[in-house]
Amino acid sequence: MPLFFLSYAQEDNRNSQIQEFFVDLSEAVAGLAALHWTEAGFIDGHIPLGSTWPDTLSDALSTSACLVALTSPRYVVSDYCGREFQVFVDRIEEHERQFRIRPPAIVPVQWLPCDRLPKAVAGFQYRNFHTGTAYAQDGLLTLKQRKRHEDDYRDFVDALARHIVQTARDHALHRPAQRPVLSKVTSAFGGPSRPQARHGQSVSPAVQRATSARHVHIVLVAGSSAELAGSRPGAEDRYGAVSRDWRPYRPELEVPIGSWAGAIATTKSYGWTVEDAGELAAIREWARAHNQIVVLVVDVWSADLPRYEVSLITYDRDVDSPRSPVLVPWTAADDAATGGNRKMWDTLARVLPHHVVHNNRDVWRTEIATSARFQEELEDVLVVEQGRIYRTGTVYQEPTSDGSGPRPILEGP
Numbered sequence: 001m002p003l004f005f006l007s008y009a010q011e012d013n014r015n016s017q018i019q020e021f022f023v024d025l026s027e028a029v030a031g032l033a034a035l036h037w038t039e040a041g042f043i044d045g046h047i048p049l050g051s052t053w054p055d056t057l058s059d060a061l062s063t064s065a066c067l068v069a070l071t072s073p074r075y076v077v078s079d080y081c082g083r084e085f086q087v088f089v090d091r092i093e094e095h096e097r098q099f100r101i102r103p104p105a106i107v108p109v110q111w112l113p114c115d116r117l118p119k120a121v122a123g124f125q126y127r128n129f130h131t132g133t134a135y136a137q138d139g140l141l142t143l144k145q146r147k148r149h150e151d152d153y154r155d156f157v158d159a160l161a162r163h164i165v166q167t168a169r170d171h172a173l174h175r176p177a178q179r180p181v182l183s184k185v186t187s188a189f190g191g192p193s194r195p196q197a198r199h200g201q202s203v204s205p206a207v208q209r210a211t212s213a214r215h216v217h218i219v220l221v222a223g224s225s226a227e228l229a230g231s232r233p234g235a236e237d238r239y240g241a242v243s244r245d246w247r248p249y250r251p252e253l254e255v256p257i258g259s260w261a262g263a264i265a266t267t268k269s270y271g272w273t274v275e276d277a278g279e280l281a282a283i284r285e286w287a288r289a290h291n292q293i294v295v296l297v298v299d300v301w302s303a304d305l306p307r308y309e310v311s312l313i314t315y316d317r318d319v320d321s322p323r324s325p326v327l328v329p330w331t332a333a334d335d336a337a338t339g340g341n342r343k344m345w346d347t348l349a350r351v352l353p354h355h356v357v358h359n360n361r362d363v364w365r366t367e368i369a370t371s372a373r374f375q376e377e378l379e380d381v382l383v384v385e386q387g388r389i390y391r392t393g394t395v396y397q398e399p400t401s402d403g404s405g406p407r408p409i410l411e412g413p
Helices: 014-033 053-063 079-099 132-138 140-145 147-170 257-267 277-289 306-317 332-338 343-351 353-358 371-392
Strands: 004-007 066-071 106-110 215-221 271-276 293-298 326-329 364-368
Touching: 004 014, 004 079, 014 066, 014 140, 014 147, 053 079, 066 079, 066 147, 079 106, 106 147, 132 140, 132 147, 140 147, 140 257, 215 257, 215 277, 257 271, 257 293, 257 371, 271 277, 277 293, 277 306, 293 371, 306 343, 306 353, 326 371, 343 353, 353 364, 364 371
Parallel strands: 004 066, 066 106, 215 271, 215 293, 293 326, 326 364
Antiparallel strands: none
């Protein structure tokens, strides 16, 4: 019986980072439980040759003492991950019905920040050890990748291992009488909860903005499905109730574009927020004062909505301020929805004329057809913008020109 089952989105396992974390956690659990590390946990990449994959996976879900769920923008929209999660929810609820005890057997671990958590995940909050601000802001992947957080990462893994072993000792979690058939299990991730208002995630204008210079404001020009129902065929598939629900690359990428951009920013060691372009002027003023980056992600179908039109035109006329980079997704589905008539692109020429006329690649990237291409473009503009800030950003303490200031004195060994 494995002590933990590691649930994760396959696409998050870049460069085997999740595999490495699994090994680190398995070794920590094995040391505490006096097991061989291969007996400590289960991950689908370690299914033995010759095994029946669905059966082996279902058996591990049925017998493991804990579920460690690596949450990320990809994880929370994965139907398959939602089914794994639901199997454990069912086991916990049945255990509670029988013994009147709710074991802490589901442990959500923030692998990458995401702007929303499904209600099922948000209901399981891991508070058994201090996670620190770096983990809370940027997620465990950042702790693992940054050398300066090596001790924090090790402390996190050790504390998580202690929780897993203690839970296994204290609770013999209910095992289903029959092996669950994952294809028949309904995903636990049926609907998102309200957005979490904190650093690294979507915030409302009332929430205090971050002050760190390593921060990206991802500003969306995207309408709701109701606003675009009459102009964009299939609007209900790509838009939601608010701008941050926009999914231009669906079905290739189910993650909202703001969350996808934030996940990309996280891998480059930036904090991030997803914000609405209706507050563009205030966002840019704040970013200039704190040497932060602003990236506009513009939906062509939404650019002429009244609540965006004035903000964009006002911004474009501010010729004395640095231009923020603009990324414009445009997929084959968008092209098909226009029936080959692309007159709507005239809207961009009207609300952002300086960008269109000058066509400066540093700040103007259009017709981004795939999520992979979007990642490349965003990574590139982050480098360009950081270089601009180094050259022209605000210096908060300049040395005196005549050298008359006090000389620094170094003390200590």
